[in-house]
Amino acid sequence: MNYLLRRLATFPLVLLGVSILVFVAIRMVPGDSITAMLGTEAGLLTPAQRDSLAAYFGIDQPWFVQYWRWIGGILHGNFGISVTYGRPVLDVILERFPLTLELAVLSMIIALLVGMPAGIYAATHNEKPSDLGVRIIAMIGQSTPSFVLGLLIIYTLSAGFGVLPAMGEFAPLWQDPLRNLSQLILPAITLGFAFAASVTRIARSAMLDVLSDDYVRTARSKGASARSVIWRHALPNALIPVVTLSGIEFGYLLGGAVIVEQIYALPGLGRMVLDAILQRDYALVQGSVLFIAFNFMIVNLLVDLAYVALDPRIRLGEQ
Amino acid sequence: MTPLLSVSDLRVGFGRNPKANEVVRGVGFDIADGETLAIVGESGSGKSVTALSINRLVDFGGGRITGGSMKLKRVDGTVFELAAATEPQLTGIRGAEIGMIFQEPMTSLNPVLTIGNQIEESFRLHRGLTGRQATAAARDALDRVRIPDAARRLKYTPNQLSGGMLQRVMIAIALACNPRLLIADEPTTALDVTVQAQIMALLAELKRESGMSMIFITHDIGLVAGIADKVMVMQNGQAVEQGELNQILDSPQHPYTQHLLQDVPHFASGRATRADGQRDKAANTQPALKVDGLVVRFPLKSSFFSRATGAVHAVDGVDFDLMQGETLAIVGESGSGKSTTAKAVLGLVRSTRGSFSVGTRTATAERSAKPVQMVFQNPYASLNPRLAIESILGEPVIATGGRVDAQTRARMASLLERVGLPKNSLERYPHEFSGGQRQRLCIARALMLNPSVVVLDEAVSALDVSVQAKVLELLLDLQREYALAYLFISHDMAVVERIAHRIAVIYAGQIVEIGDARSVLSKPRHSYTKKLIAAVPTIDRRCEHFEIDTRQVPSLVRPQGFEPAPAKWERFGGDHMARVEA
Numbered sequence: 001m002n003y004l005l006r007r008l009a010t011f012p013l014v015l016l017g018v019s020i021l022v023f024v025a026i027r028m029v030p031g032d033s034i035t036a037m038l039g040t041e042a043g044l045l046t047p048a049q050r051d052s053l054a055a056y057f058g059i060d061q062p063w064f065v066q067y068w069r070w071i072g073g074i075l076h077g078n079f080g081i082s083v084t085y086g087r088p089v090l091d092v093i094l095e096r097f098p099l100t101l102e103l104a105v106l107s108m109i110i111a112l113l114v115g116m117p118a119g120i121y122a123a124t125h126n127e128k129p130s131d132l133g134v135r136i137i138a139m140i141g142q143s144t145p146s147f148v149l150g151l152l153i154i155y156t157l158s159a160g161f162g163v164l165p166a167m168g169e170f171a172p173l174w175q176d177p178l179r180n181l182s183q184l185i186l187p188a189i190t191l192g193f194a195f196a197a198s199v200t201r202i203a204r205s206a207m208l209d210v211l212s213d214d215y216v217r218t219a220r221s222k223g224a225s226a227r228s229v230i231w232r233h234a235l236p237n238a239l240i241p242v243v244t245l246s247g248i249e250f251g252y253l254l255g256g257a258v259i260v261e262q263i264y265a266l267p268g269l270g271r272m273v274l275d276a277i278l279q280r281d282y283a284l285v286q287g288s289v290l291f292i293a294f295n296f297m298i299v300n301l302l303v304d305l306a307y308v309a310l311d312p313r314i315r316l317g318e319q
Numbered sequence: 320m321t322p323l324l325s326v327s328d329l330r331v332g333f334g335r336n337p338k339a340n341e342v343v344r345g346v347g348f349d350i351a352d353g354e355t356l357a358i359v360g361e362s363g364s365g366k367s368v369t370a371l372s373i374n375r376l377v378d379f380g381g382g383r384i385t386g387g388s389m390k391l392k393r394v395d396g397t398v399f400e401l402a403a404a405t406e407p408q409l410t411g412i413r414g415a416e417i418g419m420i421f422q423e424p425m426t427s428l429n430p431v432l433t434i435g436n437q438i439e440e441s442f443r444l445h446r447g448l449t450g451r452q453a454t455a456a457a458r459d460a461l462d463r464v465r466i467p468d469a470a471r472r473l474k475y476t477p478n479q480l481s482g483g484m485l486q487r488v489m490i491a492i493a494l495a496c497n498p499r500l501l502i503a504d505e506p507t508t509a510l511d512v513t514v515q516a517q518i519m520a521l522l523a524e525l526k527r528e529s530g531m532s533m534i535f536i537t538h539d540i541g542l543v544a545g546i547a548d549k550v551m552v553m554q555n556g557q558a559v560e561q562g563e564l565n566q567i568l569d570s571p572q573h574p575y576t577q578h579l580l581q582d583v584p585h586f587a588s589g590r591a592t593r594a595d596g597q598r599d600k601a602a603n604t605q606p607a608l609k610v611d612g613l614v615v616r617f618p619l620k621s622s623f624f625s626r627a628t629g630a631v632h633a634v635d636g637v638d639f640d641l642m643q644g645e646t647l648a649i650v651g652e653s654g655s656g657k658s659t660t661a662k663a664v665l666g667l668v669r670s671t672r673g674s675f676s677v678g679t680r681t682a683t684a685e686r687s688a689k690p691v692q693m694v695f696q697n698p699y700a701s702l703n704p705r706l707a708i709e710s711i712l713g714e715p716v717i718a719t720g721g722r723v724d725a726q727t728r729a730r731m732a733s734l735l736e737r738v739g740l741p742k743n744s745l746e747r748y749p750h751e752f753s754g755g756q757r758q759r760l761c762i763a764r765a766l767m768l769n770p771s772v773v774v775l776d777e778a779v780s781a782l783d784v785s786v787q788a789k790v791l792e793l794l795l796d797l798q799r800e801y802a803l804a805y806l807f808i809s810h811d812m813a814v815v816e817r818i819a820h821r822i823a824v825i826y827a828g829q830i831v832e833i834g835d836a837r838s839v840l841s842k843p844r845h846s847y848t849k850k851l852i853a854a855v856p857t858i859d860r861r862c863e864h865f866e867i868d869t870r871q872v873p874s875l876v877r878p879q880g881f882e883p884a885p886a887k888w889e890r891f892g893g894d895h896m897a898r899v900e901a
Contacts, residue, residue, distance in 0.1 A: 214421060214423055214427040215428055217376060218421065218427045218428065218429070218489070219440075220379060221374060221413055221418070221493070222413065222440060222441050222492060223410045223411065223412070223413035223441075223444050223445060224410070224414075224440065225410050232440075233429050233432075236431045237429070237430065237431055311430065311431055312476040313476070313478045
């Protein structure tokens with residue numbers, strides 16, 4: 001408990017660092033909101049018009065004043081207004097986030113459901129042809145770009161079976177679960193495939209390590225069956241690397257999956273952030289980067305808590 | 320009467336072509352009910368593979384039974400051929416009829432399961448017990464191996480128990496279903512000598528209680544005297560000699576058995592100490608190394624920001640001096656602070672307090688830039704595998720600002736020759752050498768800078784007994800030749816007896832007894848020294864029984880600012896003195 005509080009206390013420090021980085025980084029990119037919005041027509045503005053627009057967006061002030069205003073706003077729960085959407089940043093993010101979260105969760109479920117058994121299977125059939133097969137598929141899965149796989153899935157389904165992925169307006173889970181799943185299942189498979197490949201590889205190598213450990217030999221000397229040795233003795237000890245990897249991948253997915261969102265025309269966080277950068281929508285970029293960083297920290301914390309649950313030797317808060 | 324287990328012409332091979340790579344080549348023995356057979360041999364002799372073949376665990380390590388038979392008499396009187404058994408048949412026999420304990424208790428238990436859970440598993444597998452019945456059975460099993468407070472310990476995970484306790488848990492698991500054969504594969508090798516004595520006593524007692532048979536595998540022929548009825552000596556995958564215990568120990572026939580009994584150091588209660596190089600009391604020479612009031616503490620902090628709440632007193636006020644050409648052995652068990660003392664002398668850990676002075680060499684010899692050098696325990700881990708021997712030997716020279724020139728190379732060549740390695744060693748890499756050769760390399764490296772003091776931290780402990788004897792011989796020769804002072808850190812009393820002039824016994828970070836080696840070993844004064852010496856196995860002590868003692872080593876953690884009371888010493892003639900006990 002104490003540990004949890006201390007960990008949470010570090011969050012503001014990290015977020016402060018992230019906020020400065022993103023604030024400076026986005027301003028180092030040439031161009032500003034006005035040119036991004038008006039394009040070449042921006043050149044037609046009179047200096048007076050330009051100044052008043054700049055004042056309207058708040059970009060006439062020195063950067064530290066802008067930063068101070070922004071941070072001050074955040075402390076009052078105000079992340080600013082997105083210039084492209086004309087709405088509060090937080091509203092825009094929270095509207096997109098459920099889809100991204102759902103997609104990340106679905107891909108992870110697919111990755112674990114496929115990757116864990118495949119990894120265990122390969123480890124218990126070490127150096128046999130079936131192990132080689134699993135390893136080759138995993139290698140392909142890790143090295144195939146998601147747009148290739150995504151397009152391949154769409155093409156196969158439409159050309160081969162005449163089925164089209166459900167397009168159109170995105171239906172949130174709580175409004176129309178069936179339609180929602182039919183919209184998300186293919187993107188989740190696309191993302192989950194590479195994820196599953198990584199899980200397979202790490203699960204295989206972790207299991208191989210563990211299967212040669214002394215306590216596995218002890219379990220066998222007790223007369224434990226092959227199945228019990230794998231599931232009861234070896235697997236719990238092989239989970240830590242899998243949890244580490246899954247946590248990192250899941251954290252990345254929470255930041256949005258630009259390419260897959262683009263291919264399947266999904267309104268997720270990834271595309272939104274990309275658009276915001278292209279539009280120099282400073283408030284939205286800054287707000288979403290902070291949001292993503294916060295999520296990543298939460299995932300990391302959960303991963304650390306999972307370690308404790310998995311391995312009694314790990315005590316939090318000790319060196 | 321049919322023996323419990325009858326092994327004949329057993330052959331076991333490894334790899335793709337097991338017949339061509341046999342590591343056990345035609346081993347046979349019989350074990351009657353209630354009998355203990357000790358299998359003695361060095362690493363690579365095939366003793367462990369033989370043991371693992373009996374319950375066919377060898378299959379999981381890539382081994383194949385390539386010939387011979389292993390007939391087990393089952394409970395119902397039928398005879399079962401283990402060599403041809405299928406895996407499902409074997410799972411019914413492992414744990415139920417053949418139990419096994421292993422060398423490393425620290426790694427042999429599953430770290431994520433409670434020990435209760437792991438003991439219950441045996442009862443569940445072979446007795447069909449579940450729930451409360453299994454828990455009760457597990458508690459009884461822990462009681463049986465004399466673990467105090469069994470009900471509470473069931474909920475512990477392995478990381479919460481010491482090595483000796485874990486080995487008891489392992490024994491409890493192996494004996495849970497009253498197997499009629501227990502295979503013990505070097506069960507005490509990883510344990511301290513006093514803990515070893517307790518485990519041996521426990522095994523002997525449990526064997527008497529249950530009437531089981533036992534196969535006891537060890538590299539230490541001294542250890543078998545206390546427990547075995549019959550002995551089989553193995554070398555290169557074959558049994559070179561087997562027979563009754565007394566016959567093997569008293570009139571060994573095979574040269575290898577004779578070698579094991581005579582050339583290998585065995586503890587002789589101070590009768591085998593050195594006669595050469597004794598301290599010259601008249602000469603008023605400066606010590607090669609003098610340590611005064613050494614204190615090493617590691618502060619305990621719960622987090623980076625909080626203040627220290629206490630400290631681990633690893634070394635708490637150690638003083639000694641070491642003369643040129645003399646060996647001071649520091650003996651103690653794991654956690655006693657002996658290695659920390661060595662590291663502090665070399666500056667590898669920072670000492671909290673205390674002073675060192677390193678004396679100069681005699682006028683004729685060249686003075687070294689680094690007068691104290693070290694040889695570590697594990698020769699496999701202490702040589703960088705990516706460096707050729709030339710670079711490894713050149714490292715100390717470079718570290719002191721020198722260059723590898725013709726003179727340095729000449730020194731390398733002469734040292735290599737001196738430690739008994741071939742001339743062409745310089746271009747080779749560590750993996751091309753055996754364990755004993757690697758330790759010779761480490762010794763050569765330590766001598767590169769012409770030191771006056773060499774710290775040997777368990778320098779021969781990882782070596783096979785006969786290699787150990789040769790390396791010890793080399794160390795003695797080098798000491799006489801270069802008048803080296805050795806600080807010899809060891810837990811092995813037999814080795815210490817051969818090399819030490821003086822012995823310091825260290826317990827819980829403090830020296831409890833120090834003095835002339837013969838005097839300390841033959842007439843120990845402090846209760847801990849007595850206990851330590853009584854626990855050393857020797858070939859003279861046959862079937863001697865130890866009291867079972869379940870006391871734990873005291874904690875070295877002290878509150879912040881704690882200072883131990885100054886030591887009071889009692890003198891016993893000469894320089895032999897012991898700390899007065901409270």
